[in-house]
Amino acid sequence: MQKLAKACLMIVSILVCCPxxxxxxxxxxxxxxxxQHIMIPMRDGVELSxxxxxxxxxxxxxxxxxxxxxxxxxKGTRTSFAEMASHGYVVCGVNFRGSQKSEGTWVGYRDLQxxxxxxxxxxxxxxxxxxxxxxxxxxxxxxxxxxxxxYLAITQPPHLVCQFMIDTGLSLYxxxxxxxxxxxxERFKGMSAVCRVPAHNDALMKEWFSHPDxxxxxxxxxxxxxxxxxxxxxxTVGSWYDYMCVGSVQSFIGRQYxxxxxxRGQQKLYVGPWLHGRFNKVNKVGExxxxxxxxxxxxxxMIRWFDHHLKxxxxxxxxxxxxxxxxxxxxxxxxxxxxxxxAVKDWPLKTTETSYYLQPxxxxxxxxxxxxxxxxxxxxxxxxxxxxxxxxxxxxxxxxVVEQQENVLTFSTGPLAEAVEWTGNVKAELLVSSSAKxxxxxxxxxxxxxxxxxILIIDMIRRGRYRDGFEQxxxxxxxxxxxxxxNVGWLSQVFNKGHEIRVTVTSTGAPFYEPNPxxxxxxTIEFPDKVVVAKNKIHHSPKHASRIxxxxxx
Numbered sequence: 001m002q003k004l005a006k007a008c009l010m011i012v013s014i015l016v017c018c019p020x021x022x023x024x025x026x027x028x029x030x031x032x033x034x035x036q037h038i039m040i041p042m043r044d045g046v047e048l049s050x051x052x053x054x055x056x057x058x059x060x061x062x063x064x065x066x067x068x069x070x071x072x073x074x075k076g077t078r079t080s081f082a083e084m085a086s087h088g089y090v091v092c093g094v095n096f097r098g099s100q101k102s103e104g105t106w107v108g109y110r111d112l113q114x115x116x117x118x119x120x121x122x123x124x125x126x127x128x129x130x131x132x133x134x135x136x137x138x139x140x141x142x143x144x145x146x147x148x149x150x151y152l153a154i155t156q157p158p159h160l161v162c163q164f165m166i167d168t169g170l171s172l173y174x175x176x177x178x179x180x181x182x183x184x185x186e187r188f189k190g191m192s193a194v195c196r197v198p199a200h201n202d203a204l205m206k207e208w209f210s211h212p213d214x215x216x217x218x219x220x221x222x223x224x225x226x227x228x229x230x231x232x233x234x235x236t237v238g239s240w241y242d243y244m245c246v247g248s249v250q251s252f253i254g255r256q257y258x259x260x261x262x263x264r265g266q267q268k269l270y271v272g273p274w275l276h277g278r279f280n281k282v283n284k285v286g287e288x289x290x291x292x293x294x295x296x297x298x299x300x301x302m303i304r305w306f307d308h309h310l311k312x313x314x315x316x317x318x319x320x321x322x323x324x325x326x327x328x329x330x331x332x333x334x335x336x337x338x339x340x341x342x343a344v345k346d347w348p349l350k351t352t353e354t355s356y357y358l359q360p361x362x363x364x365x366x367x368x369x370x371x372x373x374x375x376x377x378x379x380x381x382x383x384x385x386x387x388x389x390x391x392x393x394x395x396x397x398x399x400x401v402v403e404q405q406e407n408v409l410t411f412s413t414g415p416l417a418e419a420v421e422w423t424g425n426v427k428a429e430l431l432v433s434s435s436a437k438x439x440x441x442x443x444x445x446x447x448x449x450x451x452x453x454x455i456l457i458i459d460m461i462r463r464g465r466y467r468d469g470f471e472q473x474x475x476x477x478x479x480x481x482x483x484x485x486x487n488v489g490w491l492s493q494v495f496n497k498g499h500e501i502r503v504t505v506t507s508t509g510a511p512f513y514e515p516n517p518x519x520x521x522x523x524t525i526e527f528p529d530k531v532v533v534a535k536n537k538i539h540h541s542p543k544h545a546s547r548i549x550x551x552x553x554x
Contacts, residue, residue, distance in 0.1 A: 025037070025073045025078075028075065028078055028079070028082075030053070030078075030079075030082040030085075030086075032055060032056045032086055033053050033054065033055055033056065033082040033085045033086055034053070034054045034055075034056070035051060035052070035053055035078065035082070036051070036052045036053075036054065037049070037050070037051055037052075038050050038051075038052055039103075040094060040122075040123055040126050041122075041126070042097070042104075042117065042119055042122045043117065043118070043122055044117060046097055046102075046103045046104035047102070047103050048094050048095060048096075048097055048102040048103070048104075048119065048123065049072075049094070049095045049100055049101035049102040049103075050072075050092050050093060050094035050095070050123075051072045051073070051078070051081070051092070051093050052090065052091070052092045052093075053078075053081045053082050053084070053085035053090065053091040053092075054085065054090050054132055055085050055086060055088060055089070055090070059090070059131075059132045059133075059134070060131065060132050060133050060134040060135075061088055061089055061090050061132060061133065061134060062088075062089055062090070062133075062134055062136040062137070062138065062161075062306070062310035062311060063089065063090045063091070063092060063127045063128070063130075063133050063136070063137050063138070064084055064089045064090070064091045064092070064137075064138050064139070064140055064306060065091075065092045065093075065094065065123060065124065065127060065137060065138070065139050065140075066092070066093050066094070066139065066140050066141040066145045066148075067094050067095075067096060067112060067119075067120055067123065067139075067141070067145055067148040067149075067152070068093065068094075068095065068096070068141060068144050068145045068148070069095060069096045069099040069100070069108075069144055069191075069194045070144065070194065071095075071100055071194075072093040072094075072095060072100065077093065080279070080299070081093055083299065084299070084302070084303070087303045087307075088311070089306065089310075090127075090130075090132050090133060092123075092127055094123055096108075096109070096111075096112065096119070096148075097111050097117075097119055098195055098196055098197065098200055099194045099195060099196065100194065100196065101196065102196065103196070105197075105200050106194075106195045106196065106197065106200035106201060106204060107200075107204060108172070108191075108204060109144075109147055109148065109151060109172060109221065110221060112148050112151045112152065113151045113154070113155070113220075113221050114151070114154050114155050114226070114229075115220070118155050120148060120151060120152035120155060120157070121152065121155040121156075121157045124137050124139075124152070124157040124159055124160050125157055125158070125159060127159075128157075128158075128159035135159050136159065136161050136310045137157070137159045137160050137161060138160075138161055138162045138163065138164065138305075138306045138309065138310050139152060139160065139162075139163045139164070140163070140164040140165075140166075140302055140306075141164075141165070141166065141278075142165070142166035142167045142168070142237075142276075142277065142278040143166070143167050143168070143169075143244070143276065143277075143278075145165075146165040146166060146167060146168025146169060146247070146248075146251075147168060147169045147170075147172070147176075147247075149163045149165050149168065149234075150165070150168060150169070150170055150223040150230070150251060151221070151223065153229070153230040153231070153232060153234070153255075154223060154226045154229045154230060155229075156229060156231060160232055161232060161309055161310055162232050162233045162234065162235075162305065162306070162309035162310065163232055163233075163234040163235070164234070164235045164237075164302050164305055164306070165234060165235070165236045165237070165248070165251065166236075166237040166248075166277075166278050166298070167237070167238060167239055167242055167244050167245075167247075167248060167276050167277065167278075168236060168238075168244070168247045168248050168251050169244055169247035170222065170223040170224050170247050170250055170251060170254075171218070171221075171222040171223065171224055171247075172218070172221055172222075173214050173218040173222065173470070174214070174222075174470070175243075175244055175246065175247050177208055178212070178214075178470070179243070179460075179461065180440075180460055180461035180462045180463060180466070180486065181461075181462065181463035181465065181466030181470055182440055182461050182462075182463045182513060182514070182516065183209070183212070183514065183523050184513075184514050185205065185209070185514065185523075185524075185525045185526070185527075186511070186514055187391060187514070188201075188205060188208075189201070189205070189525070205525055206525070209522075209523065209524065209525055212473075212522060212523060213470060213471055213472060213473065214469075214470035214471050215471070223251075223254075224250065224254060227254035227255060227258035227259050228258055228259065228260060229260065230254070230255050230259045230260060230263050231259060231260030231261065231262045231263050232262055232263060233262065233263065233266040233267065233268075233309060234251070234252075234255055234263070234267055234268075235267075235268040235270070235301070235302075235305045236248050236251050236252045236267065236268065236269050236270070237270050237271070237272075237281070237296075237298070238252075238269065238270070238271040238272075238490075239271070239272060239273075239274040239275060239276060239277075239281070240271060240272070240273050240274070240326070240328060240395075240457065240458075240490070240491050240492065240493075241273065241274060241275045241276075241285060241286065241393065241395030241396045241457070242274070242275060242276040242393060242395070243276075243393050243458075243459075243460065243489065244276060245271070245489060245490045246487070246489065246490060248269070248271065249269070249271070249347065249348075249490050252267050252268075252269035252323075252347065253347065253348075255267045256269075256322070265322075267322065268305075268317075268320065268322060268323075269322065269323045269324070269325075269347060270296075270301075270323075270324050270325075271323075271324075271325045271326065271490075271492070272294060272296055272325075272326045273285055273288070273290055273294050273326050273328045273396075274294075274296075275392070275393070275395060275396065276392065276393065278298060279298055279299075281295070281296035281298055282294070282295050282296075283295050285395075285396040286394070286395060286396025286397040287396060287397045287398060287453075287455070288331050288396045288455065289331055289332070290328075290331055290339060291339050293339070293340070293341060294326060294339070304317050305317055321343035321344065321345065322344075322345055322346070322347075323343070323344045323345070323346065323347045324341055324342070324343050324344075325341070325342055325344070325347075325423075325492055326339075326340070326341055326342075326492065327339070327340055327341075327342055327421065327423065327492045327493075327494055328457075328491075328492060328493045328494065329493075329494040329496060330447070330449070330494075330496040330499065333496060336494075336496045337419050337421075337494045337496065338419075338421070338493070338494030338496075348424050348425065348551075349423055349424060349551070349553060351423060351424045351551035351552055351553050352551075352552045352553075352554065353549050353550070353551060353552075354366070354549070354550050354551075354552045355368075355547045355548070355549060355550075356413070356501070356503070356547060356548045356549075356550055357369055357540065357545055357546070357547045358376075358411045358503065358505070358538065358540040358545075358546040358547065358548075359411065359540055360374045360376075360540060362376075362409070362410055362411050362412060363411060363412065363413075363414070364411040364412050364413045364501060364502070364503055364548075365413070368542060368545050369540045369541055369542060369545055370542060371540075371541060371542075372541055372542060372543075373541055374539070374540050374541045375433075375537040375538060375539045375540065375541070375544075376409050376505075376537070376538045376540065377535060377536065377537050377538075378407050378408075378409060378505070378506060378507045378535075378536045378537075378538065379406075379407045379533065379534070379535060379536075380407070380436075380439050380440070380507035380508050380516070380518060380533065380534040380535075380536055381407075381508070381533045382508070382515035382516065382517050382518060382531040382532075382533075383515075383531060385508030385509065385510040385515045386402065386405045386406070386407055386408050386506050386507075386508045386509055386510070387401075387402070387405065387509070387510060388402055388509035388510065388511075388512035388513060389511070389512065390511075390512060391511075391512065393459070393512075394456060394512070395456050395457060395458070396455060396456070396457075397455065397456055398453045398454060398455060398456075399444065399446050399454045399455070399456040399504065400452070400453070400454050402444075402504070402506075402509065403446075403454060403502075403504055407506060407507070407508070408504060408505075408506040409504065409505045409506065409538060410502055410503070410504050410505075411502065411503045411504075411505070412448060412500045412501070412502045412503075413500050413501045413502075414500060415450070415497075415498050415499070415500055416495055416496070416497055416498065416499055416500065416501070417497065418497055419494055419495060419496050419497050420494070420495045420501070420552065421492075421493070421494045421495070421552065421553040422491060422492070422493050422495070422550045422551055422552060422553070423491070423492040423493075423551055423553040424490065424491075424492075424551025424553070425487055425489070425490050425551060426445060426458060426487070426488040426489055426490075426491060426548065426549070426550055426551065427485065427486070427487055427488060427548070427549040428443040428460075428462075428484075428485065428486055428487075428488050428547075428548055428549070429483060429484075429485045429546060429547050429548075429549065430443070430483070430484045430485075430505065430538060430546045431481055431482070431483055431484075431538070431539040431540075431544035431545065431546045432464070432481065432482055432483075432484055432536060432537060432538055432539065432546075433476070433478075433479055433480060433481045433482065433536070433537045433539065434464065434476050434478070434534050434535065434536045434537070435478050435479075435534055435535040435536075436476070436478075436518040436519070436520070436532045436533075436534035436535075436536075437465075437475040437476055437518070437519065437520030437532075438463065438464050438465045438475055438476065438516060438518055438519065438520040439463075439464045439476075439507050439516055439518050439534040439536050440461055440462070440463050440464065440507050440508065440513065440515075440516045441461070441462050441464065441484050441505065441507060441536070442459060442460070442461045442504075442505065442506050442507065442508075442509050442513060443459060443460060443486075443488050443503065443504070443505055443548070444456060444458070444459035444488075444503070444504040444505075445457050445458050445459070445488060445489075445491070445501070445502070445503055445504075445548070446501075446502045446504065447493060447495055447499055447500075447501070447502075448499055448500035448501070448502045449499060450498050450499065454502055457489075457491050457493055458488050458489030458490070458491050459488065459489070459504075460486060460487065460488045460489055461509075461513050462484050462486040463516060464476055464482070464484065465520065467482055467483070467484040467485070475520045481539060481544050488548070492553075503548050505538055507534065507536050514527075515527075515531075517530065517531040517532065518531060518532040518533070518534040519531065519532050
């Protein structure tokens, strides 16, 4: 009850602040750019709130558009939009229906998609008809605005010419609301703060939780099923220290090889050593200071992309490599391999999938385990979980604060005799048994420095009931051994000589991963009174050999 009271107090405090979202926006001197607040009409009569930035001079101009639910009135947002406009564009930021000042019912991303309403399509076509527009529209944005662009591309508005996505997503079930099958109700309760009518978020969450499995409800907004309808060039920026990197990589692959004729072969992918976000693509990342070459001028690259596709400027961007990725290496170590940009024509790379086996006594080895019946045990107590603090992925930081807790297992290689590079998708195959019908399994990969720092690169969770896919729930029988196989994440890391490769396994990590009650009962928005303490075994025996599958780049 105490936890619930704290959560309620936090939500109330957020909602009390909501009127600030609707307060008058103070004028800013943009020097050569005019700002306007305009309500844009949709096909059903609902109007969406937008802020439009028009450069001084004689138009018409190409238009750049971003869709988001987050506010558009912060000084930094307005300044960046005005800066884009100063390069000879009209820039439009528009809020999803039901969010901020936009009319209509908040339904998350659903009315942006390929259903009856198609808000993204309608915004693009409205912008194309305005007197200051030359009819050529490009879209941009990160995270929520990346999702929005994938949904938009599928609807094929006639005046959409190109896109620029940063840290994007494709399927809200897999990369948003039920990551690894594990729900985050406390996190998404907070979405009421962006709603014009906060109660709309409550109704939407009830709808989500009535569809815990990946069913037709979720397939109706899964972009991976519709790459063939995406038919514009897109520049995609991804970040290694971001669980949504999977969306950025898969967006590029799907559009590049399965897209329409104006999409195939006309994509760009740029992945660097960064955290999730837009204007944080710099060399200082978490606790890591990379060389200056890790700095990326997002604004300059966006303008370069749009100048080429919307203005016909021959600036050579079409001749740039299709894929550029940053191979991360040790920082602060003279002569360490990695920490360099590489250009390739294709992605993913052709690598050697190599097994690293979990061993007794916390070892990680290329050899299969030999001890019969060997396992390590985790106690998964929903009311006393291991702690992974924060809402954002804590990558590029020392993970020992997590690893040193009770009921967190670590498996390490020991100091490497030679540097080893992993570039690609890392997978886990855990052989587990449990005393409970359901439990969670979290896998993390870290680079351990000689001084003991364990720098987190990737992690992922898999809920036991979804071990055989997200379409149906299969509960565990006590004592029976099951394979729980899943993708942990994308990376490009050169583990330097003398470093260790570490794999961490646990079953709880709150509040970042909200605890599983372990009962096997339906997951509810409010945490249930009934919970089960699970005794989970991670097996590492010849018969049941848990392992990590690593993409070794020779």
